Amino acid sequence: MKNPNLNNIEIDHLYHLGLDSSQDLNAMFGDVKFVCMMGSSLRIKDFAEKVSSSLGVEIPEEGIQPIGKTERCSLYKVGPVICVSHGMGAPSILIFLHELSKLIEYARASDVRFIRIGTSGALGLTPGTVVVSEGVLNGKLEPIFEQIGLGKTLRYETGIHLPLAEGLLQSRGDFEAVLGLTLGTDDFYEGQGRMDGALLPPYSEEESMNFLKLAHEKGVRNIEMESTAFASFCRRANISAAIVCATFINRLNGDQVTTTAEEQMKFSSYADELVLSYLRRTLLPLPLISNL
């Protein structure tokens, strides 16, 4: 195990997943090659169904069923792909990264790649453009995830697996997709310089716009809330990881998410399609070429 302390635990309770190491995790998850993560438990169910039809994996007549408990997340397994929701924000996704990483180790699954598929605000892009992260910055515009452990500030470098990111970008369909830096913040309102939270923010509109422009100049193309934890955890755990986000709004034009539910569904589906196309290319056997 990556954490030798785990060798001393008789049964490891993966508390938030509702699974434990006394189960035959190798039989359940030993063939996993991809873990696809999304914030919402509703969207991940929809994505799991898309994976099933995309890879030709049959699902039960009564519909796809979650594995483990559904109080904190929803986890589906479709062939070699785990599809799991992670909630919003770095602390929430970090819980699932720890427990999924342990799950993969207990299952003795090998060469597993993690892909986060998210929604985000864009910087300087037309809403609907898909952003594949080539790097991740925190709210201070550093490529670092800061967390507090035993009263001390710990700083971990963020890291993206560039070949995976580039492979994903090559799978784009009939929509815009770009590589860019992703800004991961710990708050949707003041953390992202919004003026429209419930409280008067401790900055002016001009200061906010200057900050967003500075981020844009540094190469930031989208803003969300999980990339720092995701990219630093996967780097520490030596997991190949990539982030693919839909964009709903260009933050250089305003704060409010005014795209309609229909547009949001369409824009989200672009990010889904890009990942599904990559999964197909990677997981399905090449078509046989006859008469050669």
Place this chain on the structure above:
Amino acid sequence: MKNPNLNNIEIDHLYHLGLDSSQDLNAMFGDVKFVCMMGSSLRIKDFAEKVSSSLGVEIPEEGIQPIGKTERCSLYKVGPVICVSHGMGAPSILIFLHELSKLIEYARASDVRFIRIGTSGALGLTPGTVVVSEGVLNGKLEPIFEQIGLGKTLRYETGIHLPLAEGLLQSRGDFEAVLGLTLGTDDFYEGQGRMDGALLPPYSEEESMNFLKLAHEKGVRNIEMESTAFASFCRRANISAAIVCATFINRLNGDQVTTTAEEQMKFSSYADELVLSYLRRTLLPLPLISNL
């Protein structure tokens, strides 16, 4: 509005709730007196049903229905009580605090109190004991919530409404309940000194136990992941707020949550009962005393 910028917005999209200010929010929420928040969307539905039977508020035959979209949270209204899920971690609850606070203002609801009902690890208490927070410390054991805004670290004091906390404690039933400090961390594993994450933690077991003991000496009685954001936001917004948590584990004895699902349900129900009893005392008319 507490944030004057909101007066310039024609329609404010409360994006994560799936509601907006063009709706007749006064008709929908004008009578609200309490906002009860919980992490899990499954548990909040169960709690909303308990509020309904506890206050004698009828629910539709087809069952209680969520209001707004359910992609990011589940929100129910039972008489004068909003019951809403907030996910896990400070960034997640902060989103809902901003949007619920705006909702309350648009609805012109008055004297609304916020109560978070959570699950937590205890320090030095028997699992099952309910902790009502008398104050909130962050991972550095300071009564502060730190967040990053426009690249700068912002520090906001945490604050609990003590009369509300004491009123809640007085509503305890046939189970243990205590006042104590709550430690709010940004991570379940390394943030809370656990040895059983996926990766080798950057501290020893002895260092971890020393930190937990130090926290206990300072008066910390439980550890969770939302209290700093909750208590600092409500203090800034001048909202009377309290936190009531069930405890599943005594962290001075270990890291793993080994209580059974049945015990967890029982221990959670104690926290629910304490709040329900307070809601009844506060919201129901006094019984008429005849012959006086």
